[in-house]
Amino acid sequence: MERMEYFIRRLLLIIPTFIGITIICFGLIQFVPGGPVEEKIMQMRSTTSGEGGKGASATTTITAEYRKQLEAHFGFDKPFYKRYFKWLITDRIGLKMESYKFPNKTAYQLIRERLPVSLIFGITGFLLSYLICIPLGIAKALRHGSKFDITSSVIVFIGYAIPAFAFGMILKMLLCGTVEGLWDIFPVTGFQSYNFALLSFPEKAKDIFMHMFLPVLCYVIGNFAVLTLLMKNSLLEQIGKDYIRTVIAKGGSSKRAIWGHALRNSLIPIATGFGGILMVMFAGSVIIEQIFEIPGMGRLSLEAIIGRDYAVFMAILSLTSILTLLGNILSDFCYVLIDPRITFNK
Numbered sequence: 001m002e003r004m005e006y007f008i009r010r011l012l013l014i015i016p017t018f019i020g021i022t023i024i025c026f027g028l029i030q031f032v033p034g035g036p037v038e039e040k041i042m043q044m045r046s047t048t049s050g051e052g053g054k055g056a057s058a059t060t061t062i063t064a065e066y067r068k069q070l071e072a073h074f075g076f077d078k079p080f081y082k083r084y085f086k087w088l089i090t091d092r093i094g095l096k097m098e099s100y101k102f103p104n105k106t107a108y109q110l111i112r113e114r115l116p117v118s119l120i121f122g123i124t125g126f127l128l129s130y131l132i133c134i135p136l137g138i139a140k141a142l143r144h145g146s147k148f149d150i151t152s153s154v155i156v157f158i159g160y161a162i163p164a165f166a167f168g169m170i171l172k173m174l175l176c177g178t179v180e181g182l183w184d185i186f187p188v189t190g191f192q193s194y195n196f197a198l199l200s201f202p203e204k205a206k207d208i209f210m211h212m213f214l215p216v217l218c219y220v221i222g223n224f225a226v227l228t229l230l231m232k233n234s235l236l237e238q239i240g241k242d243y244i245r246t247v248i249a250k251g252g253s254s255k256r257a258i259w260g261h262a263l264r265n266s267l268i269p270i271a272t273g274f275g276g277i278l279m280v281m282f283a284g285s286v287i288i289e290q291i292f293e294i295p296g297m298g299r300l301s302l303e304a305i306i307g308r309d310y311a312v313f314m315a316i317l318s319l320t321s322i323l324t325l326l327g328n329i330l331s332d333f334c335y336v337l338i339d340p341r342i343t344f345n346k
Helices: 002-031 036-049 056-074 080-090 107-142 147-161 164-175 201-239 242-249 254-266 276-283 286-291 297-306 310-338
Strands: none
Touching (some): 002 080, 107 201, 107 276, 107 286, 147 201, 164 201, 201 254, 201 286, 276 310, 286 297
16 A cells, blocks of 8 residues: 555656646757847848858848747746746647648657667566576576686776777678778668568568677676676676575575575666666667667657757657656565565654
8 A cells, every 4th residue: 555655646747747847948958049030140141141242231130030930939038937838738848739840740740750670679678687697697697706707897997998889880890891902791871771671571580680789789888897896796786695595595495595595686786777678678778879870769869959940859858757757666566566665764
């Protein structure tokens, strides 16, 4: 009952937290320079100045004449609170707003187009990270101080020391044929080949695998060292506790003490990242998607920021905020599943 009340309170707290986040971000976007009105005026000035026989006076006339109309068109002539509630209620947190950069497309349509790609990469990278790092961390803990532990630690730290964007560029240089004389094994960019629709099912599966291999490898390498060492150190800490010695003293085997008791408790710190799967699936990775030119959510976010497409950016931000808040609750729920003794005090 206490846990149920805790989760209900956490769910209810999402509402004021979300409103606070979006009000701050919405306010910053409304008042920073370089918004849609300024972008439109710059386009008009460049068009007018390019026409023969017209100079600076013409551009000034255009700016003075159309600025108020542009502000009314984009809703900047209304008070802040009215703009915010229109965005929140009428525009459905911006999902129904038309993109400033992509004509005749709403934020929802753009997100719907890009989301499946980020889902595939995000889920695959997330699952592989945990499926590799948890067993590796367990093996390192059970062989602490051995050659295997030292060698794997060196490899893990080398991978961790290389930034994701640098690692991606190195992989493209070595394995994508961008440098003459090196291997040309994987596609350079994109998610599918241009003739994907003409391929058979096995060929399609191979094509997607070849396009996904290097980006997913970059996804995994980013969390590789942290998860592996967190799993190792957590298991070592549990093995050294009194209850493990008690199990062995009562006649239990070391395997039973480790696999039946220590392992489950050592997974509690790892559960912290379980909630992050919601955000990873939706948000994607800006750096990796930009390097490999993957049309996912991360790249869409970057394009929205660079192009001052605040309608799309705010829609992505609001959805990411909701998923992050839900992910935190999911992490707490995972704690309870792993160790039912955990309670949440008021």
